[in-house]
Amino acid sequence: MTPSPNTRKTILAIVLCSISLLLPIGVSLQLSWTQSETSARNESFSYARDVLRRAEKTSDQMVDAVKRVHAAHLPHCSEAELTLMRDIDLDSDYVQAIGRINNNTIACSSVTGQTSVPLHDPNFVAENGLAQYLNVRITVGQWRPLNIFALNGLAVITDPELPLDVSLDERDLNIAIVTPMTNKPNIVASRGEQLDPRWVRSIPRGTERSYAVDGYLVTAIRSSRYDLMVLVAVPRQHMYRKVKQIALIFVPLGVLCGAGLIWAGMYLARARSSFDSRLKAAIRRKEFYVEYQPIVDLRTERWTGAEALVRWRQGDTIIRPDYFIPMAEDRHLIRRITELVIDRVAEDLPEILKLDPAFKVAINLSPDDLRSQDTITMLERLLAIEIVCAANLEIEATEHAFADGQETRRVMEQIRSLGITVAIDDFGIGYSSLSRLQSFRFDTLKIDKSFVDSIGTDSVTSDVVLHIIDLARLLKLSVVAEGVESEAQASQLRAYGVKLAQGWHYSRSLPLPVLLDSMRSRIED
Numbered sequence: 361m362t363p364s365p366n367t368r369k370t371i372l373a374i375v376l377c378s379i380s381l382l383l384p385i386g387v388s389l390q391l392s393w394t395q396s397e398t399s400a401r402n403e404s405f406s407y408a409r410d411v412l413r414r415a416e417k418t419s420d421q422m423v424d425a426v427k428r429v430h431a432a433h434l435p436h437c438s439e440a441e442l443t444l445m446r447d448i449d450l451d452s453d454y455v456q457a458i459g460r461i462n463n464n465t466i467a468c469s470s471v472t473g474q475t476s477v478p479l480h481d482p483n484f485v486a487e488n489g490l491a492q493y494l495n496v497r498i499t500v501g502q503w504r505p506l507n508i509f510a511l512n513g514l515a516v517i518t519d520p521e522l523p524l525d526v527s528l529d530e531r532d533l534n535i536a537i538v539t540p541m542t543n544k545p546n547i548v549a550s551r552g553e554q555l556d557p558r559w560v561r562s563i564p565r566g567t568e569r570s571y572a573v574d575g576y577l578v579t580a581i582r583s584s585r586y587d588l589m590v591l592v593a594v595p596r597q598h599m600y601r602k603v604k605q606i607a608l609i610f611v612p613l614g615v616l617c618g619a620g621l622i623w624a625g626m627y628l629a630r631a632r633s634s635f636d637s638r639l640k641a642a643i644r645r646k647e648f649y650v651e652y653q654p655i656v657d658l659r660t661e662r663w664t665g666a667e668a669l670v671r672w673r674q675g676d677t678i679i680r681p682d683y684f685i686p687m688a689e690d691r692h693l694i695r696r697i698t699e700l701v702i703d704r705v706a707e708d709l710p711e712i713l714k715l716d717p718a719f720k721v722a723i724n725l726s727p728d729d730l731r732s733q734d735t736i737t738m739l740e741r742l743l744a745i746e747i748v749c750a751a752n753l754e755i756e757a758t759e760h761a762f763a764d765g766q767e768t769r770r771v772m773e774q775i776r777s778l779g780i781t782v783a784i785d786d787f788g789i790g791y792s793s794l795s796r797l798q799s800f801r802f803d804t805l806k807i808d809k810s811f812v813d814s815i816g817t818d819s820v821t822s823d824v825v826l827h828i829i830d831l832a833r834l835l836k837l838s839v840v841a842e843g844v845e846s847e848a849q850a851s852q853l854r855a856y857g858v859k860l861a862q863g864w865h866y867s868r869s870l871p872l873p874v875l876l877d878s879m880r881s882r883i884e885d
């Protein structure tokens with residue numbers, strides 16, 4: 361079984377709803393992901409720069425300390441030299457101690473005095489001879505391991521924690537100071553997880569980089585002055601966390617809204633299809649009938665004609681055309697309604713004309729009607745009725761109908777060639793331009809009620825009605841004023857030279873028997 365157009369529309373609606381909901385969620389997740397990646401990167405860079413600055417300062421102080429000891433030329437490990445070392449020690453905040461070293465043994469130092477302290481082999485000796493002893497304990501009371509850097513018999517003792525002692529907002533940042541080397545990086549100091557050798561990449565001196573390594577966002581910055589590099593590694597997990605928080609709020613919310621929208625969509629689709637089937641059933645059962653609103657000569661108050669207005673009777677309720685006509689037009693069901701209206705007029709017209717052979721009935725046509733050749737056939741059938749002639753008929757169409765192209769023009773011309781006059785309905789509220797007025801030929805202009813309402817008020821549109829009347833006169837059109845509700849409006853329109861009017865001041869729309877009765881009693885008067 362192939363799906364019905366309605367099923368297809370419903371599916372389309374659901375798909376569109378889902379896309380329109382998931383898209384913003386997806387985009388916001390993507391955005392928050394990029395955003396959290398960017399902020400993690402920026403954070404890492406700022407930590408890395410801070411740590412590098414401290415590590416360089418440590419190196420500066422080490423170099424300075426060594427220079428001062430050498431420059432003093434004091435006897436090695438003499439009381440004088442130890443005093444100098446203690447002074448230097450106090451001057452420099454990153455240097456913990458300074459001493460003499462020989463054969464992996466501290467001979468004397470500012471903290472141990474003359475006591476010698478044996479060390480293990482250096483962890484690393486650089487090309488320039490700088491030996492690094494990492495995580496060493498030199499006194500009994502020392503509460504955390506120290507690093508010793510030795511060159512030319514002098515040892516500078518530092519606290520590896522100090523350069524790393526930046527305040528961390530983020531718990532799971534891993535920081536390491538390394539001396540970059542060809543194969544195995546030498547970790548001078550670190551905090552957090554064990555450094556993964558893959559985090560270390562060779563970058564030029566004085567530069568910084570950021571790259572992803574297997575679940576981590578790594579930021580590397582290399583000193584321009586020392587053989588030092590700082591690495592900050594953030595687990596990507598850490599970035600997911602923020603995104604997850606957003607997702608936890610938005611995805612269920614989106615799904616909920618989506619479900620609501622889909623439900624509403626299905627509800628509307630069902631309501632729509634039920635309206636469709638109601639309307640179709642009404643057409644089949646011919647539940648439509650026509651009422652006639654008289655069109656009146658403003659001077660004599662004679663009824664010269666009437667507009668046929670369709671009504672839908674559903675049981676005891678009457679449904680107004682302003683509700684169902686636009687929907688019927690939308691569903692392209694209007695032509696079948698027009699056909700019913702013309703059928704009713706065909707039945708009613710002979711009775712009306714028996715009372716007044718010059719009476720003119722106006723029939724409303726929709727854009728679809730004006731595109732269809734069937735309309736001509738229907739009108740010809742009306743004209744074939746013995747008592748009916750073309751002067752008894754007028755068709756009304758709104759400006760929207762005139763917006764259409766060639767076919768409409770052809771049908772309109774055919775109607776006029778039958779001798780039936782054409783009126784523009786609700787004139788002034790649509791989008792007719794003067795060029796359109798010239799390109800379609802028509803006979804009557806029906807001034808929309810809103811302009812008639814403004815007569816005698818000081819609203820901006822109160823002058824417009826005059827211009828419309830002037831325009832009609834210029835184009836040699838007859839004018840019908842719609843929605844006349846008071847004698848004041850009627851007398852103004854008379855003064856403006858308008859001949860015909862329609863409105864509650866004269867009569868509401870009447871069912872045929874009432875129309876005929878009224879016509880009879882008027883003839884008798």
Ligand code: G
Pocket residue numbers: 668669670680681682685698701724725726785869
């Ligand atoms: O008077 P009433 O509320 O019935 O009119 C409401 C609107 O419905 C008016 O704009 C009128 O032009 C339109 N209308 C009434 N009858 C018909 C009809 O038979 N066909 C079309 N296309 N429109 C109609």
Ligand code: G
Pocket residue numbers: 653724785786809842843844845862863864865869
């Ligand atoms: O096709 P058209 O839009 O001209 O249909 C006329 C519409 O205006 C119908 O809905 C009809 O009921 C309504 N109408 C006709 N005369 C009056 C009137 O004097 N006052 C008001 N408020 N509505 C009117």
Ligand code: MN
Pocket residue numbers: 667724756785
């Ligand atoms: Mn009308």
